[in-house]
Amino acid sequence: MSRFFLDGQTFESQLNESVLDTLIRSGNAISYSCKKGTCKTCLVQHVGGELSPGAQRGLNARLKANDYLCACQCIPKDGLRLKTVLxxxxxxxxxxxERQFVSDSLMKLVIKLSERLDSLPGQYINLRRFDGLTRSYAIVKCLEGNLIEMHITRKHNGQFSNWLFGTASVGEQLLVQGPLGQCIYKAEYQTDKLILIGHGSGIGAAVGIVEHALALDHQGDIYLYHDARYIQDLYLHSALLKLSLANKQFNYQACITSKAQSEQRLPSRCTYGQAADIAAQQHPIGRDCRVFLCGEPLAVNQAQQQAFLDGFEYTNIHVLPFEYKDLRAAARGGKN
Structure with a gap:
């Protein structure tokens, strides 16, 4: 058991309990989302005492220089002193x-920033509403006039997504933190073969990365796979067929995973099966291959592990898992 302090208030942590879990157990109203150090929602500032290894894992140089840390990644040592971030x-x-409903469970959302952010498709931002509730969403497009487009999936029991779908309106004021993440295209990748898989609405971010690469005159081949459950989930199918016709090096394939639709007639450039399996069969491993994985965390993490086991360079596998607060009775992956 360790005693630490936040804004002068004393907290007692249990064995191997993070600062965040201690605060939650104690009834503190700290904001958090993924609890995995990904979203950076639970940042606090270190002001004294010994800091545990890993507390600043994944933070950029600016955040580290300002002594920020992720409460969910910090196992407190006795005497640790922290301060709430303003x-x-x-x-x-x-x-x-702008809110554009693609379906009952998918929305294109556009926000206008009060100032310019140097953000890129494949990164993510944290949106905070009036009561402090904060969630992370991937950037699909960075538009002129400080506009950012995101594709939002409505989550069962999701507080933020249900608010966006049902209550929020055009003109709503928000706060934005970021950009965060490094699942982005860089000019140094210009001759690499790019293999991208968008799981569910992760196809939006994956397409954003493709469009960014094409805008920078990418010279290598680009292969994009949309891993979708049902045919009706292929909300960018027509646009991607047109994009493949306009760019010779760009190749697109939709993959349907529902067994119920395996016997149905599928649209052009659409097949039945897991995108990660199909991509692995079609692309031999090479040093010039670069893999991008975007979307549901379980699918992204499994595809990342499989790509590494198949022999792809770990540093050439870029991931953007859509981590979110799990509100189900049983945790993702079947664990209680």
Whole structure:
């Protein structure tokens, strides 16, 4: 058991319990989302005492220089002193300017930032609403006029996504933190073969990466796979067929995973099976191959592990898992 302090208040942590879990157990209203050090929602500032290894894992140089750490990754040592991070230190203001319903469970959302962020498709931002509730969403497009487009999936019992779908309206004021993440295209990849898999609505971020690569005159071949459960989930299918016709080096394949549709007639460039399995069969391993995986965390993490076991360079596998607060009775992956 260790005693630590947040804003002068004393907390007692249990054995191997993180700062975040201690605060939650104690009734503290700290914001958090993924609890895996990915979303950076639970940042606090280190002001004294010994810091445990890994507390700043995944933070950029600016956040580390300002002594920030992820409460979910910090196992407190006795005497650790922390301070709540002020919103103005990490967030800028934004306004919701467009909601487009693609289906009952998918929305294209556009926000206008109060100032420019140097963000790229494949990164993510944290959106905070009026009551402090914060969630992470992937950037699909960075548009002129400080506009950012995101594709939002409505989650069962999801507080933020259900608010966006049912209550939020155009003109809504938000706070934005970021950009975060490094699942992005860089000019140094120009001659590499790019293999991208978008799981579910992760196809939006994957397409954003493709479009960014094409805009920078990428010279290598690009292969994009959409891993979708049902045919009706292929919401970008027509646009991607057109993109493949307009760019010779760009190849697109949709993959349907529902067994119920395995016997149905599938659209053009669509097959039945897991995208990761199909991609592995079609692409021999090479040093010039670069893999991008975006979408549901379980599918992304499994595909990342499989790509590594298949022999792809670990540093050439870029991931953007859509981590979120799990509100189900049984945790993702079947664990209680």
């Amino acid at each position: 919103e103005q230190d990490l967030f800028i203001s934004a306004q919701l300017v």
